[in-house]
Amino acid sequence: MFTHTASKRSLRLAGVLTAACATAALAAPTASAASAHYPAHHQNYSWSPRPTGVQEQFRGLAAVNARVAWVSGEQGSVLRTTDGGHSWTDVSPAVAKADGLALRDIEAWDSRHAEALSIGEGGDSRIFRTDDGGQTWQQVFTNTDPAAFYDCMAFSSRGIGLAMSDPVDGYFRIARTTDGGKSWKVLPTQGMPPAFANEFGFAASGTCLVSAQDTRGARPGEFWFATGGQSPRVFHTTNAGTSWTAETTPVRAGDAAGIYSIAFKHHGTGVAVGGDYTAPTDGTDAAATQHGTSPWKASRTALGGYRSGVAYVPGRGNVVIAVGPTGSDVSRDGGRTWTTFDGTDYDGIHCATDGACWASGPDGAVAKLMTPRHTHGQE
Template sequence: MTSKGKTRRMVSVGLCAAAVAAVLAAPAQAAQQRSGNAAGGDAAGRDAAGGDAAGSKGPSWSLKNTGADVRFRGLAAVSRKVAWVAGSKGTVLRTADGGRSWRNVSPPGAGELEFRDVEAFDSRRAVVLAIGEGEASRVFRTDDGGASWTESFRNTDPKAFYDCLTFFDSRHGLAMSDPVDGAYRILSTGDGGKSWKVLPNAGMPAALPGEAAFAASGQCLVSSGPKDVWLATGGGATARVLHSADRGLNWTVAESTIPAGDPARGVFALAFRDRAHGIAVGGDYRGDQASPLAGAVSSDGGRNWQQSKTPPPAYRSGVAWLPHSRSGALAVGPTGTDLTLDGGRSWRTVDTGSFDTVDCTPDFGCWASGEKGRVARLEF
């Protein structure tokens, strides 16, 4: 590509990112104006199927009919057209036409398994993780769009419970288990998930009493770049974020500002747009419990965390940076979707539909999934 062509492409991407941020902000700003004029009005907006309450024109979640009623906590967005979801009852679905149709590509005989994470490289290659104690934790891989699957890992340690997957590229990836004998256990693959090995735990800090990760959205283990990976925790006295700069061999640990001290509280999801800038969301997943400090940000690779000045108003289980944006991100949970335009320091609710996880792609394909077969794509 010529330098002039590169410049045009960079300008185009920058303008698109700016436009996305601007129109995403519009519904929330209009809702704020409306709430100031009409006491008791719904400032957050209607459910995804109905658009925003203020009637302003802007992007909103467009629900896609999956034909399923299971809970999809696993989501892998490949593009605006291609996405994979994985959930309860061993269910895996794939779309290649932007959600107009979905193909059930569930692994045969997996009906008793709970899929909580899926990592997809394209429309044909994907890896899914089933969670649970002992042999309930398994990894499956497909190279043909889900027409066939190979079970590449089955946990045989009754003390292990795997929660999340992440991949650095199409070959190198990790999976993590809750603490075994006082330390988190890490699996590694160098062939795209065809085979796995347990990494030595000499470089893993000791887990806190009662500490674990949350298999709520496939985002308790996330990576950025070729070697950096972060692990989110809760349940212990403090909610922590562990970081490795060498693909899981050695780890450092930092306390987040999100409250823990209870098995239901902690950091549920992380998103890093590069090896320095990260967002953490979480809270207390119990619906009758408040989550007043559900967001935090880091600008130094997770070594330090600062509490969001205006955090999400409730528990959030998923988070994703907006494409080509240095400051825009979405957070989702059972009570709604929140938007930040300042890198996670302040959030505003833009939708009240229920979702568990969210994922975005460079071609501005943002997807969300959750309970009762709900899957949506952000439409502009």
């Protein structure tokens, strides 16, 4: 039977990465300083910090547009900005703060409506919902199975949402909402391929599960989730979790290795990033791409290190950005090749449909992506 050793490691991930990357963090205290030693032709991509004034690590991130974003943290905090990150409001769920829950994922539709997922074994895995900008929260889901450990969630454009747990009795577990997150139900596993021994998800940035919400030709029931362990895979559903297929990938395998984040531009065109978080500076075999009906293929060049978040930049063709504890990489060809452009520590990245991309990470770090001839995020 599957054990949650890997999931327990994911719960401690923030401390592991902070210790492993202390030298890199000290060497790169600001985005501008971090990018100074990279090739000039890549410095047209940079991060513009949006300080939050707190020291909590923010792995959960929801970019609504250039002005509105939400972040969620390791001690139960939720912050929201409505002015492009120039000021932040603490709108934390009181229960999450009191219980010290790790809110590793947050999804938001606008400045008022959001849902946040806490991770952990048993009852620590919960989902909170707000419809009034965080003034009040409702706990809409509580995991009742002590063997389950929820890692991430995602919503489709029609209010269908899924949350993914590490395997229980040999199968990944999925909870689903069909009413925009007001209520959740755990699905049966008849349509789920069996999990491999020591296969699991990573609760690193809330992007181990994604939907087709922001993709071209979006299908309301289309989702993907990614795994780590002995043979990292990408699972795919087109009917909102009723049945799934799974494909192996060339991303590095191991007890602490695999795919940490996935993103899709449209059906059949996606990118996966990860690596081994115990080897944060090693980006070999840490990225793969899928194009059309072809199998997943390894990227032709290595990432700058282990990466925990990835996103396509809307309106920029095949430009993809990946982030992690040792820096950020840009790909202009959909993930086939990569170049590091910054050395700042970020855990997650999320891009809004208006083209604004946000990143979040340790010590309250939040930033917005500045791109060539780009004004998104600059007020």
